[in-house]
Amino acid sequence: MPRYALLVEYDGTPFVGWQRQSSGLSVQQVLEEAAASLNGGVPAPTMASGRTDAGVHAAGQVVQISITLDLAPERLREALNFHSRPHPVSILRAARAPDGWSARFSCVGRGYRYRILNRRARPALDAGRVWHVQAALDAEAMHRAAQALLGRHDFSAFRAAACQAKDALRTLDRLDVTRQGDEVVVQTEARSFLHHQVRNMVGTLAQVGLGRRPVEWPQQLLEGRDRTLAGQNAPAEGLTFLFARYREPLDWR
């Protein structure tokens, strides 16, 4: 069966997350059912470069999909965009997948952005897109604290209790915190992340930004490897999956 890659944008708000679950509608279900008409009437199997939790958004999720029809990528993109309406899921590009390519296992880099709205008044225009923190955050202190987490470490302190990864060794390539007006933006990149790692790191850095913990605290947590001590898991709605990187370039259409 021909395999394709899809570059997908979605608003995570109405979904139970990327992955199919009996508890409600997932992005995966929307895509697989949108593809049914191209797949002999049955949902087409998909896999994402990285699963996202309920409420987490994506600007550049990469998904593999296998369908029985042999189609030009442009036609697949248009057909999926037509059949996925009116859900907030949009296929930006499609490509024929190279032999042996996997959206998940061929992926060599993943990037996320986390947005904190740091002001007294609640968000009106960006509701559902930001974590609203009312007390003033020191973004520079957060950035300094973040730099101690770069490199190869056991990130047990920042993984979810439910995390299913075999080990917690990960290499963090980027964790930048910058202030942009009323917003504090965290940008991070790694080959892969543990479940809840980004949101746990952001929640921990926020404690530093609020002045409740010293700049050295995130590094101490990292070295302690105890996942019960980190800051709160920052809310899903501030997080966006930005990109997935592959060694071989895909021929996006």
Added chain:
Amino acid sequence: MPRYALLVEYDGTPFVGWQRQSSGLSVQQVLEEAAASLNGGVPAPTMASGRTDAGVHAAGQVVQISITLDLAPERLREALNFHSRPHPVSILRAARAPDGWSARFSCVGRGYRYRILNRRARPALDAGRVWHVQAALDAEAMHRAAQALLGRHDFSAFRAAACQAKDALRTLDRLDVTRQGDEVVVQTEARSFLHHQVRNMVGTLAQVGLGRRPVEWPQQLLEGRDRTLAGQNAPAEGLTFLFARYREPLDWR
């Protein structure tokens, strides 16, 4: 009665516009009713620096409000944010208004941003925030065409049929068109605008961007002063009221 200035952000999607109307909920009604508890139980009168139509957003609308209570601006801001929930209206700042100050008549500059999402796939993350144009737009041609509209002119060609202004003479200070990835962004500034002027200018520039009309067309329309000939009134959802400028600085809290 003490008069205050409010700096207000709102998502225009669920509203019939800024102004009170019998046809549905307006931003004005939300604010006036939120202030009732500070005004002897009756809605407090407001006026905005510029009315916005149904679906138009604001990141920095300025509103005057008069209430019977004499309050610190911080307390007014917090009270209005509390009582305006859960509507997507947020009071960013409040200030005591100087004597004789009017949000509308003291305003000496208004700024808007118009966002066009220019790609094949429909918006998922920015649905309701952008005008979706699928065919490729030449943003440079739009920018060149726009420059011919700068300065003091009779803008009859770009006013709404229902526009109530006594004359159509306006001075356009800025009309910049730039491409930012998949987006074409129009930024404009003037002392004041006619009803629908920004959306009519954007709709007209889009015809140039699509190559359907020459770069000289907007200037020809301007000189012809015939409001039946301009491009379509671009959809409300792409438009955001960004700021109102005043001669005397307000002491925002």
